[in-house]
Amino acid sequence: MSRRMLAVMRKRGLHRRSFGVSALTGDSHSSLHTPAENGRNFRHQPLLTRRMPLGIDQSAVFRSRFLDEFNDGVRLAVVRGPEGSGKSTVIDAWIARLEPRTRVVRIPEPVFGCSAAEYLNTVLRGLRGTGSPQDASFSVDEAASAIDGDLVMVLDQLGNCVDAPAVGARLLELLRRCSELSVIVETRAAIFDAVELAAVDGHVEIGPEQLCFTVEEIIAVHRTVGIELGSEAAERLHRLINGEVAPTVLAARLAKQLGYPVVDLRGGPVPEYLARLSATAEAVLDRNDVSPWRKVVLEWAPLRTINPDTVPPALEQLGLLQRRSRDSLVEYPAALRMGLLQIARRELDDDVAETLDALAASALAEDNATEATLYACDAENWTVVGEIFEKHFARIIDEDLAGAVRVLQAFPDEHRESFPVVQAARSSLIGLGEMPLVVADLPTTDADLAAIATSEEAMSIATRATIRALGLRRLGYYGEAVELAERIHRILDDVFEMNKPHLDAQRSMLRLTLATTFQLAGRYSSAATQLLYAFRSGSSAVRRKSAGVLALNWALQGDMPRTVQWLRAGADQAHPPGRWGTSMRLPGDCAQALCHLERFDLDAARQVLDNLGEPEFREERWALMAYVRALWSLLCGEPTEGLDWLDTMIQQHRHYYVPESLGHRLITAVRVDLHLAAGDANAAVAVLDNVQARSGPALLVARARTELLTGRPDAALAAASGATHSEETCARVRIDAMLIEAAAHVSGGDDDAATQCWRTACRIAERCGCYLPFALLGSAHRDRLSELTGVSAPALAALQPPVFPAGSLAVVRLTPRESELLQFISQGLTLTAIAKNQFVSPNTVKTQLRSLYRKLGVNTREQALAQAARLHLLDHADMQVS
Template identity: 35%
Template sequence: MRTKGAQLTMQQRAALPRARLFDILDSERLVVVRGARGSGKSALITSWIEHGGAKGRVVCRMRPPAPNTTADEYWSALIDKLRRSGVILSATDTTGDGSAFATLIRTLAQIDVDVLLVAEHPTRLDAVEIAGQFAQLATDCPRVHAVIETWHVLYGYVQLLTEGIAEIGPHDLRFTCDEVAELFANYGFQLTPEVVRSLRHTLGGEAFATDLALLMSKRLGYAAVDEFGDAAPELVAVLIDTVEQLLSRSSVTAWRAAILATAPARKLTNETAAVLGVTDAEELFETLERQGLLQRTSSDLAWEYPAALRFGLLELERRNDPSLGKQALIRLAEHSLAADDPTAALHYAVDARAWKRAGRILFAHYARIVDEDLGGLFRAVCMFPRSELARFPLVRAARFALTTCNESAIHSVELPESFEDLAALGASQDVAETVTMAITEAVALRRSAKFAEAVALSRRIEPILYGARDAGNEDVARRAPLIYLQTAVTYQLTGELADATSDFQVAFRDGHQFVRRQAAGGIALNWALCGDARRVRKWLDVENAQPFQDGEFGDFMRVAGRCAAVLYHLDQFDFVTADALLQGLGGPAFHDELWAFIAYARCQASLVTGRVDEPLSWVTRTIAEHRAHFAQSPFADDLLTAVQAELELAAGQANSADVRINATTSKHPVVVAARARTQLLTGRPEDAIATVTEIDWPASGYVRAHIDGLLIKAAAHLDLGDKPHAVASWRQACFLAEHSDCQLPFAFMALDRRTLLAEAADMPGPAVPAGSDIFPAAAPFVRLSVREREVLRLLAEGAAAHQIARKLFVSENTIKTQRRSIYKKLNAANRSQAVSTAQELRLLA
């Protein structure tokens, strides 16, 4: 961590190690780093070099050429610099054309050292000529790695694909949410995920503006942008001052009016400029690009102002004439709707703070906007003032779905009780608003840990959707897939996986791309939790066939599918793939409702790969952290209790596992399997058999836990000498594994038992890779009688033998005898050792 202090330069503060961009800089011998002023180009290149990008190379930096410099003079200066650095001794033109570039190529093609050439804004020369020369340099000089820093587009899409040239464009340079959080953390600010996302969306993740926000936050003592995207007045003032300084430059002043007129446009074309009253805009665009004030996107080469510059220009316009900027934004919103671009229209309406217009656009085009720009939708719904949310239930629903804002419900929805009355409500004309408010309430209840109420409300919403469908209500039909998606998540979080899968399937059938991706991943996760590997594989293939949005919301949409994929590959003993998927999944984020499934997948991976010690403390810490953010559901509690007990068993902490698993009375299949395993491994086979017969396994739907229970039952019968019943249970387990492709439970049984049962049944079962055994045949376990536990508790409290005797109404000699028995069982020489060991084994819990 760097030393904190405002005296550091922006380049030093922004020089984070950015692995995703470092990989691009390492990948090709010619990389273009392109972006407008303040985009962090120099900071990235400096950070890359500092973190080993130049290792083994001679670094040669070429400063921007002075005005009127020719290409020949530029290359001659490079030759001279290389000569002074000792890379070349002399340079001779052997081609006969007399150009410095030809001499340079011929000389560098023969050098025996690696060179990193960093060229700053060489496009002040003829951009087309210089681009071609750098491409030739990369092709003809294999020991030269060139990085160009520029404001201009140098190479087209085809060149970037075919000529071994890479580009880091302006959107690539933007800080991700993780990078924003890391930057602020390096200087003493631990931002919440909501603030990080809002700060990034408000300022575009651009280096200069993010740095200003960091400095302002240090000065204010709190984040300069709040969780709803509102920037502190002090930050707004600094951004306006920065814009004023840019507009006052002699090279820009003549264009001031045109810049302010076109600032409302998110993407600049001659058409949008004309909507804003600016004609012959191409000259303006090219001039501003030369000044580093305008940039082209990498995807479609559209012109745009950097997000923070546009923010400052709009704020300046609002300060000077609030109505003028608002009118321009509304014109752009109307133009976008006319051009069938409701996503852009929504953003313009939000920029104009025209909340009624924005609400109408969202109401009419919600599903399409979700598909096209989920991140932009997040920004839009966060920008809505709280006072406006009561008027727009759909905005409130989206806000609940995409954020973790802990806002109390605005309306409580009164719905009928009977199916018939609910369906009749669905047939009414104004039901769209009612059902939107109802799903909003259901999500709010879910996020408030009122899971039973959330499920009850979700069940009453579905008949309304049936009635609306039968009545041909198109407004409800457009929203129904998203509503089903939310009811499915509610059921999933509460462990009602059959109902969750049913609603996910309806959402998948009727939904757009976003809904289909989420639904397919949700179905895959449900089957993965149950352990039906064949169905998991099917739905993972379906999910992978759906296109994903880039960025953090693309990652957000992948969470369920990635958890499913981890569990699937563990079931197939493909630990390498599972580990790679876990790396992509990361740790459970604070704002992720599926955090418990992520934690469960990580713990399962640790369990089956033998890394059991660290996850025990990690999962305990993770549960504690997330209780404050998302309350733990009973289903999450079952999953995590079971996997924690199994981690403890695998780590040789059988007493801890026994205490943990018996602290819950849950009859959930995963808990029952973990409880029966604990009983089996601690020498209680009769109890294990009794436990696994407590539930109706086929009806439960949990294939993996069912196979697990059968194998535990087989091992218990084997320990009791009942080979026929052991073989029968083994055969059933093998049959289920064959039909579900779920193999992992066989690694939970000790090798000697597997071998014996396979031979006795003449049925080998799935092949378990060597060294994959997870649990021993028996686990060390300390058994204390009820009276010994009472004595131990009083010893831990510091009571003497005579005091304990008096309290328990027995003789002092009896207590001394029980104390010796306790010490022997705990392998302890004295009270202190006995108490310490008992605490480790959770015998005092």
Template identity: 25%
Template structure:
């Protein structure tokens, strides 16, 4: 973006100025790893070549021969390029064949036959427009074992997905190359320029840490006076220096001369996709032509690709964008007006948070109020900081009499004012809620209450959030009856949010009621976003509780609605894809489950439904017997979301239950028992009850397993999956206890649930011999069982497990081993003979499967016996 890497040097120079030899130790350490392929990818001006030259000059080559190849001219052919690389290798002392074939073949042969390690640095090979270049570079690395290749790139024309490569590689990206405050301070120190306290921070913030921009302001700062007006002059001259650099190094670049107006116009957008660029640059050009502009500007390093976006998206560095925005007025463009127009465009396409950011940037406060008033419910879960920032900047006079916006400001910014009259708490009695809903303040009460309930949810107070939501649901019924014109428009999205609150609290019946209402409301209003999300969420509720047929009906409803903006499906996909994964697993359609799980991917960092995503991955792993990796995934997710595992969170018992099941599937009865012992009351939740009951039965505690299964009121709320699996536990337990009549009764009930729900996979939680024996006792002729037996998937758990237990004396001996005591010392301490200690050691070793003290301690820790 900011300068041409090739202009730094035609070949690697013998020496550089001190300011360019900045010792960036963390990046040097990354380069020192010397992987077969190192990719340094960033727009121009991020200091890619400067970094590599500094590294090669200041680090030991360790016997490696460095070969530096400058950036090729854009008009060069592939053959020309390989000739240049070959020539540079020859000049660096690499022996080249005397019988030349073609440049690439000669280079490959020379590097493959070289007995000396070579560090080949290629600057911007992506300037060569040839699709075969990537495969040639990979072949070089693969066949030349003494070669380490480093390439600098702008854009994604080469190695767009390096993580899919079969060769060892390192990737250094644009964010890695930005200067930290310490880097800025060091650069100025090497340039003999004194910075006053706070100036390094100011320079880094103003430039965004872009190396080329930071370097461009060194001379400006050096010329400042030490005292008088230094602060004002620094701010002014910094921006002037940046503007000068942008104008001379970017906009005046001959390679982008035909795109200058396009860049200036499109700088309005923080992030740029093809449709947004086409909307801003009203030239009538086709989408393909606009995309071609963006790809070219990416290749030359003006725009950088945002690789985390699902669709092609580009951006200018923030400091560059700010500078170019200042030039819009000179080009006859009103930046504020452009921002407002872009905000409306984003709003029309359903991107409410993005619209709000542009409206704030344009100081279009009327539009800011409108967006918050009408769309805060859709934004609050994932864009809380955006709303908070907007409300903090919103002038008091712009709020007017909008009570909902005032409520949001008070709740988000925590600045309560005595001039605002709010419904601080909702009444608790049905009578008072009906009266409130019948009054003129019903709409405001719903808005404020909904803000409060979502804020409680975000804070992890799930029980309070659910209780507030129940009151809101009652209030909404009265308001809809008495004030339909005021509240009808906002209720569907509110019902959707209330349904999510109940999901996170584990109240799936209540959640499904809200989702059904939200779906109907969204459908009647033509709001596909709401309808898609509500249908997918309802499908997930049914899938979680174990009703795959009901879940699939809601999935069909979800996919009836068009995705008008070609992106809503990805925004609201999580619940629907979890539903598809679980329902497909339950109906033994493993190909469909795999497809849905692949589309689902892993939960984003701030995804509220993260636990359901993890659950889907773990259930798939149980079905496919890949439990070890799933356990690792679960542990990572739980560690990352500790603050969400508060009382009232369904994620807590769901993750505990899933961890027990995965550990049980691995055959580790001791660890599973230790996990179960950490649960205060397994019967408090149907998921933990099922897992602990299964554990007890698998470890031979049949009577305890049956007793636990009876501790839950299955008639209170429908949990068919958990009920079916506990019935299977009871059936096997009764059978092993010789209670065949009871075993047949439990088996028949389980088969009946399977027939009604279509849940086939739960049969795989018990062993095939147990299934055959139980069916011979009951003769249910279950259609679901018949379908299951046609597939016969892998059994999820071992038929039985042994738990290693130690006597109290053995535990004492084990702890003394851990203390490092010898057998004689242990005998003295315990007042027994050495032979007695040896006998106890032999018995303990046999139980642990260990052969010595070290193995015994390791195994004991694995089994949580120590």
């Protein structure tokens, strides 16, 4: 069949490029929900009703996002989709919300093949409120005379008419004549063209794509049957069937029976679900009105899209095909196509896989690599899939990111070794769920790296090394990952110098991956270099992701003009819908939230953070998002809430929370600030001591602030100076450190040094637009320094209430000897045992214990241990002893 069938398809004009799929079979006609006062509603039982027993809470199918689509300003609402797409439930929900005084006329579904004249006469009888056929010859004048007051007319399955567009033309004329009339049309086939709809003052069209469930709605549907479906499983199901309503309901009910999701980890249907889809498709083919088309339907099953001009209208009217809103091509709903392909493989003499291979080759010959990849994936020809993806991955990801993810997820492990680009793209897109650690050792000398760049295998070697660097960073080996990334960077630079533009897309993807490695390790400058290269030469997907990551890169450093610049650049790049769009927007959204925080617009920042929600498990930048969220809690005066939120995030991502990462350093620093804001200085000290935070600018500033707020300005000055003079220090941290230095100098009586630090900090802040550190300095110090220098603090920094409590925070500090003694009594050792261990007398131990008790304000061992735990001193004692 394959080559012959492909030739027939071409002859008929059936084979067209593009993809995307939507809903399934079996439309449900639930009972009418109308206001009780609509006593004159004219409604017949549909003559052709195919109920789909959902077996779930119907409210889950209503999709509340549609409720406001039909409002007072809408004159014509068209709900179009194949059977089983939940059209009736949307319309019923609209009607249920109408004002009681609104008259509703619902015209029953016509018999399939009904003439336009017969149907229009039925409409006229409905408007008159009588079922009598006499004197019911339709005209616009007659219909208009029957309308008195606000009226909503609902036309069920208008597409069943032989000449539905002619009926639509009369309805549009009636709408122009009667301002009190609104019309809701339910149809499987397209009736109005774009020009006709645009001429209606106030219209809305909901097509098959919009009727599909979102990922969140898929989770809600499963919840109605008692299944808590994880977001990753819901995303796999959504990619498989595009959120089509009836197949989703079937998936939820089957998952309830099986006890596990109906889509496996590779994104394919489990055998039980595939069997149900095949049975559903078989039932559709066995229907009396469909059975004459059985052979044609099965022969067309391999096709992803079909030219609508060559399709018998009956197939769309019967709900077998759906017309896409974006290009008017028709296609099988995704789940129905899966079932039909299974039947075709059994019944047709020729090999369906060979047909799919031929379609893939034809699509590739027409320069449609995206659709070629999908056809090859349907045929499970992974060699072809890999070869196409290696050459055209940038275009494929740009044109259909969700489809690319589905292909990458389905790609078998045993075939990936031969296709490094597939490995790299899969690892990058799947997120933390993938930890590839391929063998890819690179030499260390520039000469050897340059030799690799001149070889034919340069990009293959660089790709494999990038995959290894990605795996190393996900395993927490940031130092090794950065070293390898620097060597890869040198190879890519040399390849760039050779002027090979056909490699730009692949290089850009690798550079974006390297940039993530550098950024997550805190190497801001190296990350920016890679991101600039990626943005200039990358595909649309790479450019939009690079812009967002660059914005976050500058926002974390406190350079707000550059942050705004890259946020604007990112706004010019369209983002895909759904979860992948959310993931791509996350860096930019975090940068936007930081911009709002720098202006102390806490409400705007809260809105951005609420839209982000909690970071997903697979999101590598979870710690950076958590840091921004904690900063918001700090500035809002909610330190306890911020600490609780951070603790939850850390527990969920414990395996990826390693000291080498930038996220660990930032979260540690903001945890210290949150404890200080809560007045718990001992907790802040314990956090710093447990991570041995004596290096790294952000942690040095956290230590300096702790010392300053606990009345030790000299220690604060020493720590802050270390951060100020470090080459790794970014603008925000430098401003923060210099403000602490200024406050410490004031406390020590060195007004000249304080003046210099304050003025320098104000100049940097003015240049960078970074004012947040000023809010972290106490108002007494701010006022004194402003008075001393004549340079006022930014007005924005006067947060109410202040971030930290006024005055010096109380803190209990133990000497090393006291920490050791506390550790001994926590182990339950007796006085004699402690004395013997320390080579002193029991009386000496008693004296030391009394001193420890006085410092803790207690009288007994038990009280001492309880107080030490509250003050976080036991952990500190553990570290001192070790």
